[in-house]
Amino acid sequence: MIAASVIVPTLNRADLLAGCLQSLAAQDVPAGDFEVLVVDNGSTDGTAALCAEAPERFGLNRLAGLRCVVEPEPGLLSGRHRGALEAKGGVLVFVDDDIVAAPGWLSALLRAFDDPRVHLAGGPSVGRFAVAPPEWFAHFQRRDPWGESCPALSLIHMGHEPRMVEPHFVWGLNYAIRRQTLFDLGGFHPDCIPARLQHFQGDGETGLSFKLARGGHLCAYAPGALVEHCIPASRLTLDAFWRRFFYQGVCDSYTAIRRLGAVPPKPEAEALAQSSLAAHHGPGRTEPELSRIHQGYAQGYLFHNAAVAASPALLGWVLRRDYFDYRPPTLEPGAAERIAALREAAQ
Template structure:
């Protein structure tokens, strides 16, 4: 079976990331295995769309599109899926750059026809030049990066992480698109988990589907200075709890929290012990990392409780989008 062509979707929303967007596109164009096309989907920002349209007006391999659905990352991705011509659709964050063999490693996994999704490893690039000493690697998902606790190598997983992921087109034919009302939608609250919900729906629709992470498919994700502070850490972990409650409502707590139980019962306690040991050995940040893990667990649990109560009262809604002509829900 030949490996299908790969379309890359990059969703953008603000001119503040102009240089980052250009760098992301340049990293796709420099791939050792060329992409069929790069689709830049702009989320309800006409000035940015016009500016990108001018920037790439002569480019045959880059198309600039407007998000055809409601404001938010999920609808933007669905717009890209609907417009993409490749048999595989890859997603790259607008503030990340991919290593040269990123698509090569994705493509290799699709030689197996049962593989429906492949994710990669996302490495943080801290604005301050180095990781804050208090910031535990177990919580790197807070800044959209691969976290301690994920298995190394090319391994089967429940879900891929959306900023560095790819899906076979048939996956969307079987399961529909990304659900709106779960992930980021322009609101200040940094919600997430839309890729988790999609992957669980996919394996329900296609029980034979294989989902992988290959840690050789590497991207480097910029972490801006405000996200290096504990205030953002607290806000993001609380929002994760809210999002997990929506996922559990959509697909059931058994699947929606399956990986999280292992993470909370094994990975995080080991992280606390490691932090306390570092503190006892007078290593910088040990006590802070242990405390941040505990605080992150408690804050996420609080968000989950609040999100569950809101869901029961019908205070939140979301929809699983079919992929159609213009990407609308």
């Protein structure tokens, strides 16, 4: 019986995917206990060739299997859900294609599920930086009593002792969940949508984590389940951080609209944007370049809020019960053009 399915959505990042697959082949879990499922979101690089040669190149043929399926619908959500539907394991482990897993990573995650009360598990993710981070990067690192993190780069470390944690401390690059629980709770929300379709962006695994918390499902932090997140130089620029904050503003607007069941009026949305920024990212800085990054969050939040207000079809998309039938809606005549103008004004 396959204990776990490791699901790796990918798009045109064959070089990074190779490092990820090599680390998965080196896991200390017994042969045949897990499978690796690569979900290709329409790559035009060497991804298909890599998947064909990976079993022999990395020794992945000792596993229950490496499979690659093509999912043409754009966005991370379609890759995650296609992987879940194709998977054979009782535990679904979602990773990003730019992680390198420690040899004991998967066994540490699976041990967490020895407790039948645990429905979700994750572990630390630390940075593997291609270049030294700039001095201003320190502003975006958080240190809390429970550990340290950098949400903008999906880095988190909560110490070296196993513990139960709130589900929102498990992030999508290192996210293990019982298969039945994923389907019972309605799966993930839209995530990593192409920029031209960013109005369809949701809050990814965050929405699922909220449902886990409301249901009282236990979540485990497994310190041995460590992954390194590969950070290229291109992600350590001020413009890249601005885009990441804009994206997060869109995500949080989506979360707020789902919670309210409606689009808040603009003054209320502006207040929500500022309060959410302060809660999640701390106080802004006065330096113009760092202040611009923080402003990017509010710009993304208000762009999404205005876009949903401009389209009843988009509001219906935000409020959907689940996204297993993942096809973004057709917007009303003229709505796409209005939303494109809103995006241009926001950026």
